[in-house]
Amino acid sequence: MSWRRLWAIVVKELRQLARDRITLAMIVGIPVIQLVLFGYAINTNLRGLDAGIADQADTAGSRALVMDMLATGVIAPAAHVDTPEELVEMLRQGRISIGVAIPPDFERRRHDGRQVAQVMVDGSDNVVQSAAAQLAQVPVDSAAPDTRAPLVSTPADGPIGIVSFYNPQRRSAVNIVPGLIGVILTMTMVLFTGIAIVRERERGNMELLIATPLSSAELMVGKVLPYIGIGLVQTTVILALGRGLFAVPIQGSLLDVYLAAGLLILANLTMGLLISTRAQSQFQAMQMTFFVFLPSILLSGFMFPFAGMPGPVRWLAEALPLTHFMRLIRGIMLRGAGLAELWREVAALGAFTAVMMAAAILRFRKRLD
Template sequence: MKFARLLAVVRKELVQLARDRLTFAMIVGIPTLQLLLFGFAINLDIRHLPAAVLDQANTAHSRELVAELASSQVLDFRYRLNAPQQIDEQMRRGTINAAIVIPPDFETRLARPDRPAWQVVVDGSDQSVQAAARQLGSFPLATLGYGSAESPPGAQAVPGVEIVNLYNPQRRAPVNTVPGLIGVILAMTMVIFTAMAIVRERERGNMEMLIATPLSPFELTIGKVLPYIGIGLIQVTLILLLGEFVFGVPVRGSILDVYLAALVYIGAMLTLGVFISTLANSQFQAMQMAFFTFLPQILLSGFMFPYDGMPRPAQWLAEVFPLTHFLRLIRGIMLREAHLGEMWHEIAALAVFITVMLAIALRRFRKTLD
């Protein structure tokens, strides 16, 4: 082995990397993005969880309890409710993730250690919310002079606070994970498939034949995208079947709503793939860019880390990503039996994303080889 020849190959590779701006950007961008996300955005301590209060006692001690819980900054009390039925309604719509219930005989319960004095109702379809409930269960309420503990499913509640876990009383991890995996898998496959399919046309020279046709950029783009909608729906069906028969994850809501939400989300992912195809010059670059968009989505959407634990700028960025809105939709429909109309704002956010991405992609797309 000649050192001079080896050095020549190394020099050649470095020159090629320097010319490939996208690869160089990935070399610098991916570690920078991960460091910034994990350093600033990812926070396992949940803060400002949307919550409601049902204070049926309305005494000095009950108001003191609510004030002390609010001072912990774990809960953000946005609603004052008047009936227990409102808790299920608000939680099903996804407007709150937790509720504090103070019974009418709160003062009597404080004096009797054999009964829980108050109750925390949490949305069990989100594991991060369950973690916040455990924080509240151990929160010291020294001024009221009683302790707290979490009662296991089916067991008699111990003195202090009783934690009621709606939609996932057994606290089974697959119930939270499987619906989210629908969005994660579609985000990975749809973007990569679409971006690489369009770039492959240019690499193989098939674009020349398409240029000779009377197809408009819109027709060509939609024609390339439509087959992958069917593929995406097949993937949704496969995940639902495996989730039901292997992991026992139910679909409590309308199966039609599940597919409609998935259809809109697939459209968002496909338009993102089309946009990436207008930037990439090769299939390898298309895959790199697809991964670059996938990483912040899975980290900021609430799938792996609690959304409410992130700082406000990170939450604003997460609202741009389709996965954030689809996770709320699919968990709401599958686990909380929510209707699609109750979460219309999430559908609207996905529709806006589709419109913007498609408009940008069509503006950049040209039926020319250059």
């Protein structure tokens, strides 16, 4: 073995890496991204969950109890309503994560040692259920006492009850399977179209496309359409297995499930097309896809609670299509909400698709260089 020839190969590889900006960015970017995400953005200790409050008693004691719950930092007041039924509807629409209901006879219940309040939890997120358990530990005796009679001992099950909607058994599969639809579609759709244009160049097919009268828009749309069917097939497979193996319910409309999946498929396909107009090789396209997939799976609320992330990270997560799809699919499948009620997420995915497709069309040029 010649050390001189070996050194020449080492120098050649280093120079090649220096010219490959994508690989160079991954060398530094991957550890930086993971360190920032896991150290700064990921937080399983939830604080500031959106909560609705229905204080039908409106006494000094009930108001003090609500203030004690807010003082824990677990919840933040998002709405004040008149009835528990309104809280249930807000939970179904995904507008709040927790509802606090205090009955009109709060003082009498407290005097008799009965349950004085009820915490309603969106059980489609198991982490939220765990955080809500802290509210049941708030001491009712700390509220302003009713001076008409002394307090009696509280019942064994506690003065504050917790009711979990949509997943009372706290089965992890019910929470995970709907999210897996989005994760798998993000991984496959972005990757498929991310290498689409690059593959045409590497196989020599781009020369044939250049000779055709196709416009850039026609070529981009034509690249997207076949993969929509593939994505819907993947959605069907996941739904069938989730139903058959794990008994995951579909509370809402099956049509809405497929429409929501279609929105995510379009968003991911257009993002993949934009990547393909930038990448110089299929390997580069896969590298760039990784930069999209890692933040998506970590920040969308699939693995870690969205409510536990700091403000700047939430803004970044709002730019990811998977974040909006998670709210859509869990709202439809687990809470029975409709697309019309979740119109903000629908609008966000539609806007993302339009921007990505326009950028891909503007960047694409029918030429070989």
